[in-house]
Amino acid sequence: MEQYISYPIISTILSILLFLGSYQLGKIIINNLKLNNTIDLISTPDLLYPTFGFIFLLVILFPIVAFTNNANIILRFIGLTLIFFSFFAFFNIIKLLKKFYFFGSKDIFFYILIIFVVLYFFLSLSPLTSADVLDYHAGTALNILRLDQYKLFPEWFTGQQAGAGEVLIALGFSLGA
Numbered sequence: 681m682e683q684y685i686s687y688p689i690i691s692t693i694l695s696i697l698l699f700l701g702s703y704q705l706g707k708i709i710i711n712n713l714k715l716n717n718t719i720d721l722i723s724t725p726d727l728l729y730p731t732f733g734f735i736f737l738l739v740i741l742f743p744i745v746a747f748t749n750n751a752n753i754i755l756r757f758i759g760l761t762l763i764f765f766s767f768f769a770f771f772n773i774i775k776l777l778k779k780f781y782f783f784g785s786k787d788i789f790f791y792i793l794i795i796f797v798v799l800y801f802f803l804s805l806s807p808l809t810s811a812d813v814l815d816y817h818a819g820t821a822l823n824i825l826r827l828d829q830y831k832l833f834p835e836w837f838t839g840q841q842a843g844a845g846e847v848l849i850a851l852g853f854s855l856g857a
Contacts, residue, residue: 687856692805694763694857701762702733704769709736726772734848741851742844746830755825755847755854763855816842821849 706729710716719725741758745751808818820842824830830847832840 691857694855695805695852697763697766698759698852698855698857699730700766700769700773701764702737703730704733704765704772705736705762706730706733707769707772708765709733737848737851738844741847742830745824745847745850749828751828751830751850752825752854755851759851759855759857762851812838815839817846817849818853820846821853824850825854 707725709732710719710725710729716725719728722728737758741755744754748754808814816836816838819836820830820839823839824847832842834840
């Protein structure tokens with residue numbers, strides 16, 4: 681059985697790259713479906729790209745992982761594809777920051793908001809420590825990688841509560857994030 685060991689700095693970098701990859705995937709989806717005008721009525725499309733990317737991944741990955749015996753290979757391939765997409769997304773993020781006047785704004789509240797968002801982002805990269813997360817969120821994701829499929833065990837009550845989101849956790853774990 682393969683050991684899943686991650687190092688803090690590499691894990692953080694991989695997490696950021698996977699997030700940027702989902703940003704770029706969401707942008708590709710929204711542009712190909714020509715949803716920009718509709719999304720402009722609701723919000724800024726740049727802020728919704730990661731959400732669309734993650735939802736698309738969940739819709740595609742959950743059935744694949746649930747009904748295949750090669751989940752580990754598929755998750756690693758998708759993860760590496762997201763990392764490839766992240767290099768394109770980096771330049772889009774720079775344009776997004778310029779668009780929101782990050783490099784010229786004189787408004788102190790904007791800088792306070794940016795500081796809070798960045799600090800919250802770093803807090804979200806902290807290790808998994810709560811009992812709930814360690815029991816079935818991380819446990820189910822590790823079982824997906826260990827067993828190469830999504831299996832539910834009747835004797836593991838909290839594991840029965842796991843859902844599609846654990847597939848995204850397994851995607852991150854498959855690369856060491």
